Amino acid sequence: MTLDSAVFRFAGVVVLASLALAHWVHPAWLYLTAFAGLNMLQASFTGWCPAATVLKKLGVRPGASFD
Known part of the structure; x- marks a missing residue:
């Protein structure tokens, strides 16, 4: 699993949990x-996500969006 997919899964x-x-x-x-x-909106502009x-x-391996 890459960092990108991990961030999307976490989001x-x-x-879903909050709903x-x-x-x-x-x-x-x-x-x-x-x-x-x-x-997610701010990450799309800045490229940075907490x-x-x-x-x-x-230790999640880097992806294409978040290095």
Whole structure:
């Protein structure tokens, strides 16, 4: 698995988990969905993603987008 696919998988898990928590626990969990979306938007402009930095330090091999 490359860093790119790991970041996309992590973002997908965060979005789906926050939607489930908003449905079954409290609607305020939708703020986490908004945060994930804003983070993906900023990463598309800057090329930097906090999750990519953490995953890289954990040893996930580099991909094409996040080195």
